[in-house]
Amino acid sequence: MRIGVRRTGGFAGIERYAEVDTSGRPDASEWQALAEEAVAAGRGTPPIGVPDGFSYQITVDGKTVYCADPRLTEAQSKLISQVLTEGA
Amino acid sequence: MTQCDIAAMKATHPVFCTIVPPHVLDKLAQADDPALAGPARRTLEADAAQRTHRRLTTVLGAPPAAPPADAAGDKPHRTLYDAQHRQELPGVKVRGEGDEPGQDATVNRAYAGLGATFDLLLKAFGRRSVDGNGLPLVASVHYGENYGNAFWDGRQMVFGDGDEIFRDFTLPVDVIAHELAHGLTQYTANFTYFGQPGALNESVSDVFGSLVKQYVNDQTAEQADWLIGAGLLAERVTGVALRSMKAPGTAYDDDVLGKDPQPATMADYVRTGRDNGGVHINSGIPNRAFYLLATALGGKAWEGAGQIWYDTLTGGGLQVDASFTDFARATVAAAHARFGDGEEQEALLKAWSQVGVPTG
Known part of the structure; x- marks a missing residue:
């Protein structure tokens, strides 16, 4: 499973992108469960953003959903943080 | 037939309906071909305006939080x-x-x-x-x-x-004031957070952010550093701040962060669908106009340049989708109303001219 996170906007207006390929990872099933939960709560179009707020685009195996601060679900928040920290 | 189909038939340019995913519109809006980029951008702008309007209506329609009974009115709560x-x-x-x-x-x-x-x-x-x-x-x-x-x-x-x-x-105190100034804009001109009005929204926050910093430090326009977010960058980052109102595009140049993408004039205006249509990028242009005016007038920036910007923001003469040109013209009218045809008027026209925004 390939999980990509694109973060745009923010006070600095600087974009970040990272992705994680879970195949072969010992924790692949945890990633998969988290990604599925995050995507299920995402939207097909970018939600209403707030001034200086981050916007996110989560892509899991080709399917893209959108979400934005400050209204992330716990799974979205965790997944975004993990991908941006551990991904390349 | 949907309303979109009818709009497409009537329009001179093709109309992209909301069925087109926003990320595709983003891509199209960045296309070199204006026939592709133009309509995509208009659709994105309209969509963002609608969404922002819905949100702000929700926010502003809510009953205001009641000030405390003992609020004197001239004290913060x-x-x-x-x-x-x-x-x-x-x-x-x-x-x-x-x-x-x-x-x-x-x-x-x-x-x-x-x-x-x-x-x-x-x-x-x-x-x-x-x-x-x-x-x-x-x-x-x-x-x-x-x-x-x-x-x-x-x-x-x-x-x-x-x-x-x-x-x-x-x-940085200017970052705190920048966020609060988004509230000021929301309750006044309420610029749509996309494209040029979005960059105006950002620029107004930088202007008032910088003014608060200068006010706290009791600085004149000449003494101010005109930086936004000085002291915010971690030690490992090569840069002085997040943005420079004096010299947009020069705040940082770093291996990880890249180079400060802000333009200083309309000739370098950045067309993009990202960052809500470059709201934190193109804000460099009105930012520099403010800096040029403030330093031309000298003294405390909030007394001359800041007053003109405040009058413009609160004057009620601007639409939520105002362009840079609309804003520039409104500053000229505000300066005339406040100061007459004095040095303010002359310095203001020169400032907008230097960044390539027409006022005529």
Whole structure:
């Protein structure tokens, strides 16, 4: 499973992108469960953003959903943080 | 036949309906071919305007938070919350108005920053809080984990502690004031947060952010550094701040962060679908116009240039989708109304001309 996170906007207006390929990872099933939960709560179009707020685009195996601060679900928040920290 | 089909038949240019995914529109809006980029951009702008309008209607339609009974009207009413590294707002209340400073320097800085912004609005412009009606000021600090951002959510300010690139967002007072100024814009000109009106929204926040910093430090336009977010970049980052109003595009140039993308004039205007249509990028153009005016007039920037910007923002003469040109023309009218045909008028026309925004 390939999980990509694109973060745009923010006070600095600087974009970040990272992705994680879970195949072969010992924790692949945890990633998969988290990604599925995050995507299920995402939207097909970018939600209403707030001034200086981050916007996110989560892509899991080709399917893209959108979400934005400050209204992330716990799974979205965790997944975004993990991908941006551990991904390349 | 849908309304979109009818619109497409009537329109001279093709109309993209909302069935086209926004990320495709983003891509199209960046296309070199204006036949592709133009309509995509218009659709994105209309969509963003609609969404922002819906949100702001929701926010502004809500009953206003009641000011405390003992509010004299010329005193701020601040409440600070600690989000405790979670992403739920507002968090736990840690300091109310008039409470003594506690152990948490972040809370104390935010409290002082809100106070300084309230003070400038009142003393320089006679405005009681961001809504002109004593609106209580609410901020949450320690938001999220490893969170390198600050934002205005339509009701309150939110500050993260930073990440590997940025330090605590309450460190620069201009960043605190920038967020609060988004509230000022929301209650006045209410510029749509996309494209040129979005860049105006951002620029107004930088202008008032910088003015608050200059007010706190009692600096003249010549003494000010005109930087936004000085002291915010982590030590490993090569740069002085996040933005420079004096020299847009020169604030940082770093291996990880890249180079400051801000243009200083319309000739270098950046067309993009990202960052809400480049709101934090093209704000460099009106930012520099303000800097040029303030330094041409000299003295305390909030007295001349700041007054003209404040009059423009609060004058009611601008649409929510105002362009740079609309804004520039409104500043000229505001300067005329306030100062007549004096040096302000001349310096203002020159400033806009230098950044390539027409006023005629």
